[in-house]
Amino acid sequence: MNVHDSDKIVGILSESDHGTADSIEEADVIVLNTCSIRQKAEQKFYSELGRLRTIKKNNPDLKIAVAGCIAQQQGDAIFKKFPYVDFIFGPDNIDSLQTWISSRIQSTDNRQQKTALRENPGYQTKILPMKRIGRVRAWVSIIYGCDNFCAYCVVPYTRGRERSRPCKDIYDEVVSLTGQGFKEITLLGQNVNSYGKNLPEKIDFSDLLRMIHEIMGLQRIRFVTSHPRDISEKLINTMRDLPKMCKHIHLPVQSGSDKILASMNRGYSYRDYKNKIDMLKAAIPDIAVTTDIITGFPGETDEDFQLTVNALSEIEYDGIFAFKYSERPDTKALALPDHIDETIKSERLSHILKLQEVITFQKNMEMEGQVLEILVEGMSETDDKNLTGRTLTNKIVNFRGDPDDIGNIVMIKVKEARQHSLHGEKVKSRK
Ligand code: SAM
Ligand code: SF4
Numbered sequence: 001m002n003v004h005d006s007d008k009i010v011g012i013l014s015e016s017d018h019g020t021a022d023s024i025e026e027a028d029v030i031v032l033n034t035c036s037i038r039q040k041a042e043q044k045f046y047s048e049l050g051r052l053r054t055i056k057k058n059n060p061d062l063k064i065a066v067a068g069c070i071a072q073q074q075g076d077a078i079f080k081k082f083p084y085v086d087f088i089f090g091p092d093n094i095d096s097l098q099t100w101i102s103s104r105i106q107s108t109d110n111r112q113q114k115t116a117l118r119e120n121p122g123y124q125t126k127i128l129p130m131k132r133i134g135r136v137r138a139w140v141s142i143i144y145g146c147d148n149f150c151a152y153c154v155v156p157y158t159r160g161r162e163r164s165r166p167c168k169d170i171y172d173e174v175v176s177l178t179g180q181g182f183k184e185i186t187l188l189g190q191n192v193n194s195y196g197k198n199l200p201e202k203i204d205f206s207d208l209l210r211m212i213h214e215i216m217g218l219q220r221i222r223f224v225t226s227h228p229r230d231i232s233e234k235l236i237n238t239m240r241d242l243p244k245m246c247k248h249i250h251l252p253v254q255s256g257s258d259k260i261l262a263s264m265n266r267g268y269s270y271r272d273y274k275n276k277i278d279m280l281k282a283a284i285p286d287i288a289v290t291t292d293i294i295t296g297f298p299g300e301t302d303e304d305f306q307l308t309v310n311a312l313s314e315i316e317y318d319g320i321f322a323f324k325y326s327e328r329p330d331t332k333a334l335a336l337p338d339h340i341d342e343t344i345k346s347e348r349l350s351h352i353l354k355l356q357e358v359i360t361f362q363k364n365m366e367m368e369g370q371v372l373e374i375l376v377e378g379m380s381e382t383d384d385k386n387l388t389g390r391t392l393t394n395k396i397v398n399f400r401g402d403p404d405d406i407g408n409i410v411m412i413k414v415k416e417a418r419q420h421s422l423h424g425e426k427v428k429s430r431k
Helices: 001-015 039-058 068-081 095-102 167-179 204-212 233-241 259-262 270-283 301-313 342-366
Strands: 029-034 063-067 088-089 112-114 137-141 184-188 222-225 248-249 288-295 321-324 372-380 386-390 396-400 409-417 422-427
Touching: 001 029, 001 095, 029 039, 029 068, 039 063, 039 068, 039 095, 039 270, 039 321, 063 068, 063 095, 063 372, 068 088, 068 112, 095 112, 137 167, 167 204, 184 204, 204 233, 222 386, 233 270, 259 270, 270 288, 270 301, 288 301, 288 342, 301 342, 321 342, 342 409, 372 396, 372 422, 396 409
Parallel strands: 029 063, 063 088, 088 112, 137 184, 184 222, 248 288, 288 321, 396 422
Antiparallel strands: 372 386, 372 409, 386 396, 409 422
16 A cells, blocks of 8 residues: 555656656655554664755755655654654645645745545545556555554554545546556555445445446456455455456454454454355355464463464465564554563564465465466566566466567466466466
């Protein structure tokens, strides 16, 4: 979501005649788009901002803006501590960069802060200019904010209440993107499954998928992220029935322990979660499932942790994102008893990651010899002789090919499984 916001920031800057500088020293404007989901991201931001002090000393005309979730939460504190920051704007106010860049940038009195959470944020009421990378895959926001208030999470405080974007705006954006040649759309939101709840029209996420599915030229649809509680039978059937739907779901479980899930305020038990996975696998047998895990949430005993390990072994995810629990301002988890020692959090994290490495590699090995449909995205970042693309199940596949294939769907026979990708060879047909 932050990367998508950065695309909007770059789009606004490009429209106001700001190109990309070759180095920080040559920049006229620096925008730091921040993430506050975990403490580590916040620390990185503060050390980067500290580094800019000297750059600004050597170039007093430089303007520094801070965007994103840290800007939203720490606005005043940033201004006080870093007198050389000129502009602060939160995720709901990305459009305010347009006005600041065009008027205030010329002025010496340009310290401004735009962090009010808005019922109709600028990006919801108008389509902001956007600089998208590549011409194959694009993200499209469908829902902003979150109402779930998981006990560990800052998102409801930094991105505000859940607001669905009108379906006509989403439809028009996807039509425009396919007109520009984009082939795959990822619908974005903190909880896409609850799409439509606050809209005047009667529409839910499945209806939205069906609407978008009709758009000519669009070949693939993905979405992220889903909340396990809101996965409905209707959605599963829609995913099964629409041929353009990719066969992958990212369904964050967070923990395998019911006690921890309740204290996280997740709204489901492990059994509920597993039932949803079983329903998905019954409807779409080759679906890939990925997840998020938090280790060392307050009160997590060895037994609770073992239940998470058991969940990983039982479900056999295609991939996971795992994190140590990180204390975040304003969140309910701060007040919970029995916070876990950092060393134990780290040990549990590395245990989980090691276990998953084996499962992921095993799953990749099972794909050797299979012929798969790949949407070619571009040249491989690690080998400029290879092309890269993704399967319907979101696995990365590299292969020798012709750059003319970029944007096309090709059939690839998997020759070799690697830890994080597959290597294959182009074939003419499924045979
Ligand atoms: N909305 C999505 C959901 O409900 O799963 C994802 C939101 S969050 C941006 C992405 C992931 O970051 C979460 O699934 C969670 O695993 C992790 N996360 C959020 N807050 C965290 C915290 N305080 N400490 C560690 N991990 C955290
Ligand atoms: Fe955060 Fe929970 Fe909302 Fe996801 S659902 S954004 S984890 S509060």
